[in-house]
Amino acid sequence: MIEPQRQTGHAPLRPDAGDATAVAEMVADVLRERIVKGQLTPGDRIVERKLSDELNVSRTPIREALKLLRVDGLIEISRHRGAEVAGYTPAEALDLFDVIASLESLAARRLAETITPDVLDHLEILHARMTEYHRTAALEPYFDTNSKIHALVIASCGNPVLIASHSRLMLRAMRGRFMAIMDDNRWSQAVDEHDQLMAALRARDVDRAAQVWGVHLRHTGATVSQMLEMQIAGASRID
Incomplete structure (x- = not known):
C-alpha cells in the first residue's frame, strides 16, 4: 500500500x-x-x-x-x-459515492451522446498521461490528472444543474478518492475502468459509458468504506 x-x-x-x-x-x-x-x-x-x-x-x-x-x-x-x-463514517462514504456515481454516470451518458473531437482529444491526452503516472507509481501527479478527467467529463456533459450539484459533493469526496488509490489493487482496477470509459466514448456507446462510470464510482465508495472500517477496527484494538 x-x-x-x-x-x-x-x-x-x-x-x-x-x-x-x-x-x-x-x-x-x-x-x-x-x-x-x-x-x-x-x-x-x-x-x-x-x-x-x-x-x-x-x-x-x-x-x-x-x-x-x-x-x-x-x-x-x-x-x-x-x-x-471532519471525516465521515463507512456508511456515509457509501451514501456519498452512491450519489456521485449517479451524477457522473449521467454525465458520461450525456458526454457520449455529444462528445466533440476536441473534447475527446483532450481526454485522450489526459488518459495517456494518467496511465503513465500509474505505471511509474507517481501517486500525486496521477491523482491530479485523474481529477482533471473526472472534472472534464462533468464540465462537458452540458447539464448545468448536474455540474452545480456535483461540485459541492466533490469537495467532501476528494479525500476519499485519494484514499482509494492508496490501495494498490483498487488503483489498478480504477485504471482499467478508465480504459473502459475511453473505449465507450470513442465508440459513442452511451449505455456502456454510463454503466462503466457508475460502477467506477461505486467501487471507489466501497473501497473507501472498507478502508474506514479497517481504521475503526485498528483503533479499537489499540484502545
Missing part, C-alpha cells in the same frame, strides 16, 4: 496577494489540498496562530478560510476545540 507524504510546510502566501477575500480563498485552497492528500486527517486540529505564522498572513483571513471549509463540510468548528478536520 502506498503511503502519502505528510508535509508540514508550505510556501508563505504573499500578504499583498489581493484583498482579504482573495487571501482567505488562498488559505482555504492550501487547507483543502492538505485535507484531500492526507496531510491533515480527520480529528486534526487547525490552530489559527500556527497557520498564521506559517503562511505569513493575519488571523482574519485564516478565520474566513475556516468558515469556507466549514460550509464545504471539510472541517467542524466548536467553541471548546476550535477547528478540526
Whole structure:
C-alpha cells in the first residue's frame, strides 16, 4: 500500500496577494489540498496562530478560510476545540459515492451522446498521461490528472444543474478518492475502468459509458468504506 507524504510546510502566501477575500480563498485552497492528500486527517486540529505564522498572513483571513471549509463540510468548528478536520463514517462514504456515481454516470451518458473531437482529444491526452503516472507509481501527479478527467467529463456533459450539484459533493469526496488509490489493487482496477470509459466514448456507446462510470464510482465508495472500517477496527484494538 502506498503511503502519502505528510508535509508540514508550505510556501508563505504573499500578504499583498489581493484583498482579504482573495487571501482567505488562498488559505482555504492550501487547507483543502492538505485535507484531500492526507496531510491533515480527520480529528486534526487547525490552530489559527500556527497557520498564521506559517503562511505569513493575519488571523482574519485564516478565520474566513475556516468558515469556507466549514460550509464545504471539510472541517467542524466548536467553541471548546476550535477547528478540526471532519471525516465521515463507512456508511456515509457509501451514501456519498452512491450519489456521485449517479451524477457522473449521467454525465458520461450525456458526454457520449455529444462528445466533440476536441473534447475527446483532450481526454485522450489526459488518459495517456494518467496511465503513465500509474505505471511509474507517481501517486500525486496521477491523482491530479485523474481529477482533471473526472472534472472534464462533468464540465462537458452540458447539464448545468448536474455540474452545480456535483461540485459541492466533490469537495467532501476528494479525500476519499485519494484514499482509494492508496490501495494498490483498487488503483489498478480504477485504471482499467478508465480504459473502459475511453473505449465507450470513442465508440459513442452511451449505455456502456454510463454503466462503466457508475460502477467506477461505486467501487471507489466501497473501497473507501472498507478502508474506514479497517481504521475503526485498528483503533479499537489499540484502545
